[in-house]
Amino acid sequence: MLRAWSADRVRSAERDLMAGLEEGELMARAAQGLAEVCSARLHQRGGTRVVVLAGPGNNGADALYAAAHLADEGFACVAVQGDWPLAVGEPAAWLAAGVPVLSGDDDWATPLSEADLVLDGVLGIGGRPGLPAEAVAWVDAVPPDAYVVAVDLPSGQDPAGEQAQDGGVYADETVTFAVAKPVHVLPATESAVGRLTVVDIGLELEGPADVERLDFADVADLWPVPHASDDKYSRGVLGVVAGGEDYTGAPVLCCTAAVGAGLGMLRYVGTPAPTGLVRAAVPEVVIGDGRVQAWVVGPGLDTTSRARGSKAQLDVARAALASDLPVLVDAGGLDLVKGRREAPTLLTPHAGELARLLSRLDPDAGETTREQVTGAPLAHARRAASLTGATVLLKGATTLVVPPEGTVRSQADAPAWTATAGAGDVLAGVCGALLAAGLSPLDAGSLGALVHGVAADRANPGGPVRALALAHAVPGTVAHLLTR
């Protein structure tokens, strides 16, 4: 599992560690690790020229010390700094160490245009979102074929990973120290991070992390593998209330994925047209209401439909929500959420659905737009979790799973091809199966998101994937992850 800790938690751990070390020791370790990564990338790419963008704080100092190591190795290094004093040393001292430091008045544009590797040391965990004015021109002038290594985090991005930021550095690789930080794994900022490399500086953090990311090894720990003594009821029965006369595909996708994820038994509640299709596609299904261990309510569900069978179907959906059973609420089912639910609940909106839900449940806060949600995804998911008592899984390239309290999970396992109609119905089926097996909404949501993303990749590695192929890839993906 990858764990990320906030800047405050990292700073306080650093203070404790530094008390027992010589001054400058931690920064020396950070710079050494950073230089090793840069040296390896330069060798791999056949590059020789390095330009450091040096900011006013210790992040700039890390980058300058790393450049001094690289200059020692024979790489040609130049730094550019703005209208601020350097955090450590004087330009003359850096020149003596092999790193000439240019000011904004010097010609920094020529060396930057020729750089093979750009070391972004403008801002680190002390940064506020946005770049210093001088640095905007530097970042704009970074040549497209240079390899950009961000020191600790891509400058200009929000270190807390809360707010999406226009502009700022987009790195090919981010070299961070000791542990990952929220900026590296949260949806508002993760796309700017590139490859993430964590350098050991001898700093350990304890206690719960602020953000966790499950990796493949966690699947074996969390997945509900049946025992010899299990039967179909003990493994988990899932009820799916989904689809309608106009939306017939969603229940087929959801039920196919749920059965493929390893349910004991599946019940489906729908109107006549999708019921026929589900029967044909998923012969394992039992049609109609009955005893279950968890419900999925909502894929392809039209709560305003007056078609034959709709009223009875909606009665089952409402009863599921009123029950004390775990419920996953997706798509149309979100319109049935009226407020807090005490039983385990997993809401699985995308950004537009979350905006609509918040606008309806919290009218005093005014209308919430999709853009507001994508600009600050974690804050909006948290608000929905606190209004409903549910765990909120916010779908996206990086999927957030936010419980009402405690550590957040963030998964980014899916190729961009997964952004396709029906993929959400498959996710609901996989997560629903995990809820029925007894997993918490947090585990079911994050594990389901991981398996869903890996299944999308395995369905057609490197190419387009349709939702039905993704659903069919689920059983093989689970086997692959459990037996690797």
Ligand SMILES: NC(=O)C1=CN([C@@H]2O[C@H](COP(=O)(O)OP(=O)(O)OC[C@H]3O[C@@H](n4cnc5c(N)ncnc54)[C@H](O)[C@@H]3O)[C@@H](O)[C@H]2O)[C@@H](O)CC1
């Ligand atoms: N504390 C430690 O022991 C270690 C810290 N390290 C490095 O230190 C960094 C943190 O250093 P600092 O706390 O000096 O913080 P930064 O280097 O992130 O910079 C903070 C400075 O930038 C200014 N600033 C912040 N946001 C700005 C904005 N948007 N526009 C203009 N100016 C802005 C602040 O006023 C402050 O002067 C880490 O990211 C890491 O690179 C590493 O050397 C490892 C050890």
Ligand SMILES: [K+]
């Ligand atoms: K940086």
